[in-house]
Amino acid sequence: MARRGNPARLVIALSVAAVLAVFLLYTSIAGGGTPSLKPSELRGHTGRVSLTGVVTGPVSGDGRNAPLHFRLRDIGGTKAVPVVYEGSRPDLFKRGRDIVLSGELRNGTFVGVPGTLVTKCPSKYAPKKSSSV
Amino acid sequence: MTTALVVAAALAVAAVLLVAAPFLREPRDGDDVLDRRDALDERRLELSEERDRALLALRELEFDHRTGKISDDDYRVLVGEYRRRAAAALRALEPKAARREKVDVQH
Amino acid sequence: MPDVGRATLLVTLGLSLYATGAGAWAARAGRRRLADSAGNALLTALGTSAIAAGVLLVALVRHDFSFTYVADHTSTRLPTGYTISAFWGGQEGSLLLWLLVLSGYSAAAVLLNRRRAPDIAAWSVPVLGGVMTFFALLLVVVASPFATQAPPAEGAGLNPSLQNPYMLAHPPLLYLGYVGLTIPFAFAMGALLAKRTDERWIVATRRWTLVAWTALGIGQLLGSHWAYVEVGWGGFYAWDPVENAALMPWIAATAFLHSVMIQEKRGMLRIWNVLLVVLAFSLSLFGTFLTRSGVVNSIHSFTQSSIGPWFLGFICLVVAFSLALVFARLPLLRSRTRLESLVSREAAFLYNNLLLVAFCLTVLWGVAFPMLSELVRGESRTLGQPYYNFFLRAFGLPLLLLMGIGPLIAWRRASARALSRTFLWPAGVALATGAALVAAGAGSSMPGLVAYTFAAFVMASIVLEFVRGTRAAGSVMTLVGRNRRRYGGYVVHAAIVLLAIGVAGSAYDTTAEGRLRPGQTLETGAWTATYRSLSQERAANALELRARVDLFRDGKPAGTIFPGKNRYFAEAQTSNEMAIHTDWLRAEDVDVIADQINTDGSIYFRVVVKPLVNLIWVAGLVFLLGSLVAMWPDAREQRRLAARYALASA
Numbered sequence: 001m002a003r004r005g006n007p008a009r010l011v012i013a014l015s016v017a018a019v020l021a022v023f024l025l026y027t028s029i030a031g032g033g034t035p036s037l038k039p040s041e042l043r044g045h046t047g048r049v050s051l052t053g054v055v056t057g058p059v060s061g062d063g064r065n066a067p068l069h070f071r072l073r074d075i076g077g078t079k080a081v082p083v084v085y086e087g088s089r090p091d092l093f094k095r096g097r098d099i100v101l102s103g104e105l106r107n108g109t110f111v112g113v114p115g116t117l118v119t120k121c122p123s124k125y126a127p128k129k130s131s132s133v
Numbered sequence: 134m135t136t137a138l139v140v141a142a143a144l145a146v147a148a149v150l151l152v153a154a155p156f157l158r159e160p161r162d163g164d165d166v167l168d169r170r171d172a173l174d175e176r177r178l179e180l181s182e183e184r185d186r187a188l189l190a191l192r193e194l195e196f197d198h199r200t201g202k203i204s205d206d207d208y209r210v211l212v213g214e215y216r217r218r219a220a221a222a223l224r225a226l227e228p229k230a231a232r233r234e235k236v237d238v239q240h
Numbered sequence: 241m242p243d244v245g246r247a248t249l250l251v252t253l254g255l256s257l258y259a260t261g262a263g264a265w266a267a268r269a270g271r272r273r274l275a276d277s278a279g280n281a282l283l284t285a286l287g288t289s290a291i292a293a294g295v296l297l298v299a300l301v302r303h304d305f306s307f308t309y310v311a312d313h314t315s316t317r318l319p320t321g322y323t324i325s326a327f328w329g330g331q332e333g334s335l336l337l338w339l340l341v342l343s344g345y346s347a348a349a350v351l352l353n354r355r356r357a358p359d360i361a362a363w364s365v366p367v368l369g370g371v372m373t374f375f376a377l378l379l380v381v382v383a384s385p386f387a388t389q390a391p392p393a394e395g396a397g398l399n400p401s402l403q404n405p406y407m408l409a410h411p412p413l414l415y416l417g418y419v420g421l422t423i424p425f426a427f428a429m430g431a432l433l434a435k436r437t438d439e440r441w442i443v444a445t446r447r448w449t450l451v452a453w454t455a456l457g458i459g460q461l462l463g464s465h466w467a468y469v470e471v472g473w474g475g476f477y478a479w480d481p482v483e484n485a486a487l488m489p490w491i492a493a494t495a496f497l498h499s500v501m502i503q504e505k506r507g508m509l510r511i512w513n514v515l516l517v518v519l520a521f522s523l524s525l526f527g528t529f530l531t532r533s534g535v536v537n538s539i540h541s542f543t544q545s546s547i548g549p550w551f552l553g554f555i556c557l558v559v560a561f562s563l564a565l566v567f568a569r570l571p572l573l574r575s576r577t578r579l580e581s582l583v584s585r586e587a588a589f590l591y592n593n594l595l596l597v598a599f600c601l602t603v604l605w606g607v608a609f610p611m612l613s614e615l616v617r618g619e620s621r622t623l624g625q626p627y628y629n630f631f632l633r634a635f636g637l638p639l640l641l642l643m644g645i646g647p648l649i650a651w652r653r654a655s656a657r658a659l660s661r662t663f664l665w666p667a668g669v670a671l672a673t674g675a676a677l678v679a680a681g682a683g684s685s686m687p688g689l690v691a692y693t694f695a696a697f698v699m700a701s702i703v704l705e706f707v708r709g710t711r712a713a714g715s716v717m718t719l720v721g722r723n724r725r726r727y728g729g730y731v732v733h734a735a736i737v738l739l740a741i742g743v744a745g746s747a748y749d750t751t752a753e754g755r756l757r758p759g760q761t762l763e764t765g766a767w768t769a770t771y772r773s774l775s776q777e778r779a780a781n782a783l784e785l786r787a788r789v790d791l792f793r794d795g796k797p798a799g800t801i802f803p804g805k806n807r808y809f810a811e812a813q814t815s816n817e818m819a820i821h822t823d824w825l826r827a828e829d830v831d832v833i834a835d836q837i838n839t840d841g842s843i844y845f846r847v848v849v850k851p852l853v854n855l856i857w858v859a860g861l862v863f864l865l866g867s868l869v870a871m872w873p874d875a876r877e878q879r880r881l882a883a884r885y886a887l888a889s890a
Binding site for chain 3: 136137138140141144145147148151152153154155156165166167168169170178179181182183185186189190193194196197199200201202203204206207211
């Protein structure tokens with residue numbers, strides 16, 4: 001059987017090339033994601049980052065009536081950073097809980113973006129998300 | 134504790150019995166060989182699939198034509214080819230007896 | 241009792257090892273009795289897994305806190321239904337569920353195929369045995385559900401957010417899906433090992449794949465609905481790694497379901513099909529790994545458990561083995577038919593597959609990115625919603641359009657004239673819908689508008705298919721009865737269209753928020769919400785705080801809802817109880833969330849209006865219906881296939 005080449009192969013090759021091109025274009029324009037950091041890695045980073053850590057320190061405020069103030073420490077570490085957040089304090093939020101928060105470091109204090117505070121639930125292998133604006 | 138041991142032992146025995154069961158009786162047909170396909174079977178299977186595909190294609194062509202996806206001209210061009218293909222596939226499968234001698238397995 | 245459990249798991253491990261070793265030997269040497277014996281081992285393993293599961297279940301129901309697992313995941317105050325669901329609420333129990341479901345599927349697959357397709361079944365047994373061995377090994381060595389301790393007075397209770405009916409349905413359905421993908425994988429490997437190149441393995445596993453795919457799809461929808469109703473952020477999908485973990489194998493399975501049709505019709509894409517099923521199964525394992533290993537930063541998983549490396553190792557083993565086998569059989573698998581035209585239904589299926597796989601890999605890249613960027617740059621970076629939404633649109637919108645085009649094209653070759661005739665009506669409907677939507681103000685979101693227009697196109701083409709088909713066949717019942725897979729598939733497409741419309745609707749959400757005292761209101765869109773009063777009630781295991789909120793649409797009373805919070809005693813946790821008012825006529829929801837309840841009786845509320853969101857849930861029902869139609873046994877087809885596969889030497 002004369003094989004003049006299967007157009008399917010050409011289509012697949014072109015598609016792969018096209019997808020890669022779209023990928024490259026997207027990442028070069030939109031940038032490669034936001035950094036996910038621990039408090040100890042925060043120093044020197046400007047711009048929006050995602051911070052993960054354990055809630056410690058004196059906790060004051062409830063987010064809505066008064067800004068929520070607390071300190072965030074590395075999970076399994078000691079370095080902590082002061083955090084201020086204006087947005088609803090999630091129900092699961094409490095000292096000793098793991099949280100993730102987006103924001104930026106300003107004058108030594110991490111300012112969180114409203115709506116991005118997510119508290120992780122303490123139970124292992126349990127699906128739970130609690131986020132509030 | 135002992136109940137657990139008894140249950141576990143009973144389970145193990147039952148498992149072994151179930152697994153050994155095929156060996157506890159004479160093999161069927163007197164041979165212990167797993168059904169294998171030989172070249173003839175392979176060829177016959179291939180031809181069966183070819184036949185089914187050809188018949189299915191013909192049926193779909195008719196349906197597509199009736200539902201307007203294929204124009205009358207296209208239908209006239211294709212239906213002959215499809216029918217020939219289906220006929221060839223049907224012929225290739227029979228007669229079985231004659232086939233057994235004449236089939237030259239080449240692929 | 242725990243000893244019985246441990247013993248049965250050990251026996252299961254032994255049986256699985258036997259099934260793998262003896263099964264492989266039997267298949268290689270062609271020994272029938274040994275092959276039957278190996279198959280029996282898998283059947284027996286179902287029994288022993290069931291006993292192990294029974295032991296755990298009884299311990300849960302009896303609140304036997306001497307079992308560490310029971311103490312960690314239940315409490316005496318937990319309602320019975322949730323006590324049972326705690327079976328899969330933790331690592332060890334969920335692994336046992338994996339094992340149980342796998343042994344069930346394997347037993348059924350072996351029973352049904354050992355006489356009908358002995359050579360493939362003989363080789364599938366060791367593959368299934370291998371996967372069983374892995375999970376049994378984990379349960380015996382790494383994560384035993386039967387660890388014991390001195391029983392505490394009270395258990396830790398179930399995480400309050402897991403205490404709802406979804407916990408009873410969502411995980412088991414997902415498991416039926418994840419695990420179910422093992423069967424087509426095992427049979428594909430079995431066929432390759434048996435040096436077969438025909439589609440016997442596909443025919444044998446078609447319904448299994450459909451069942452697994454349907455379960456995975458419904459499971460995910462339930463999960464989305466759960467997130468929507470329970471979590472209180474007004475959304476239903478966050479592109480979280482654990483959510484993506486279930487999405488990826490589902491997309492791969494969708495691609496597989498389509499590409500096997502090409503192999504059936506034209507004998508093409510054999511290699512592609514095998515690779516797809518390997519991908520689907522590997523992603524299923526990868527998803528299970530993601531959910532437990534703590535390797536990715538997710539709100540769902542966090543504990544660094546020792547189980548991660550095991551899974552990773554097993555996945556590498558599976559992929560290496562499969563690829564090696566495919567490579568070894570490459571000459572056999574090469575197909576002899578070519579794609580005749582780039583404008584044909586085969587080509588449409590090919591494009592569909594390319595788009596689906598591209599999207600699947602995009603999600604995979606997004607999930608793996610934090611780990612990879614950490615390795616390469618030393619800093620972990622995450623790709624968020626913008627990344628996923630971009631590619632969802634880039635690949636999803638063409639896929640949507642293709643769903644409408646595919647059915648209208650003929651096989652092999654489509655002529656321009658026939659195409660233009662069949663496309664005319666659906667295209668017209670789409671353009672008219674688009675124009676009407678722009679007039680109604682939907683132009684505010686371009687992707688939303690495009691999605692709606694394409695959706696109209698697809699719906700019109702599906703309706704056209706049914707109308708034309710009915711005319712040709714005589715009645716709808718005859719039509720569907722003779723072409724169950726095709727028309728069931730069209731119903732599923734309609735479900736996807738509804739899903740797309742519902743998802744696209746979220747581009748038009750509106751929100752209002754603020755602190756309200758009794759009597760004050762919030763307005764958004766056409767809706768008004770007035771806060772009246774706050775009350776509290778004591779339930780079995782929680783204190784329930786509820787706010788009374790009256791809703792008005794265009795000034796007219798539309799109902800009263802009660803958002804609030806639950807304060808759980810045993811777990812010392814609070815959960816958000818969002819209230820949803822559904823306007824069924826418009827398929828839109830008004831979600832009222834009591835974000836923060838202050839001591840002075842004022843409450844910070846968030847009101848979100850979500851147009852068309854209920855179409856997503858309706859889509860789930862339509863999806864289920866379509867799948868059932870597609871998987872319904874067809875006597876005529878069964879006869880034809882049975883005749884085809886009857887052995888020549890009968």
